Amino acid sequence: MRALEFIAEKELEEWSNTDKGIRAELESKGYQFLGKGVDQTAYLEPGTGLVLKVFGTKGKSGFSADQKMFFTWHDYCINNKDNPLLPRFYGHDSFMWQNSRYLMIRTEPLNKTQGPIRRALDDLGWMARSWLQDKGHSVNGFVKSLKNNRQGDYAILARALGGPTGVLQMVITLDDLMKIGKANAYGWDMHGGNFMRRSDGTPIINDPWVIRR
Secondary structure: OHHHHHHHHHHHHOOOOOOHHHHHHHHOOOOOOEEEOOOOEEEOOOOOEEEEEOEEEEHHHOOHHHHHHHHHHHHHHHHHHOOOOOOEEEEEEEEEEEEEEEEEEOOOEEEEEEEHHHHHHHHHHHHHHHHHHOOOOOOHHHHHHHHHHOOOOOOHHHHHHHOOOHHHHHHHHHHHHHHHHHOOOOHHHHHHHHHOOOOOOOOOOOOOEEEEE
């Protein structure tokens, strides 16, 4: 599976906006509209049960900063596909409609986290930025502090993540994403709403960054 880095800047003006016409066309073919993010729309694909994300550009300006940030996220997940804490992507393609070209990316469906695990993940996401980035703690130091000072959160996270090894992997992944975000001047956005879960209950990191306005 290729990463989206293959899309050259010279090709960007070929892509088109995701507009209401596309939504009507896809819904007529059985796609269920799930929601609209910044410069993308999401649908539940009939037959596969996968989530289809559709992207377009604004004329010759190319992909937006938010779209490029999502592509960075996509490429990170593809390059770390063995990490169970990241969403699974199932390839990308394009389609033509009314002489316009659209990019589409398929990903697995995820559910919202709720209850104590959501609160524990919300605390973890914001604490990670403070402890790992601002205060400069090591990953192991942060996990030790979490275990000693936030015992309730740690116990909830350990149960959801399969034990201490799972908690450590989560913190290592967050630390890695934080460094990538900092290198690209992305803001950190790991709150409870951006931790999702699979149908088996596994917590998943989702959309870790935000474009600073």
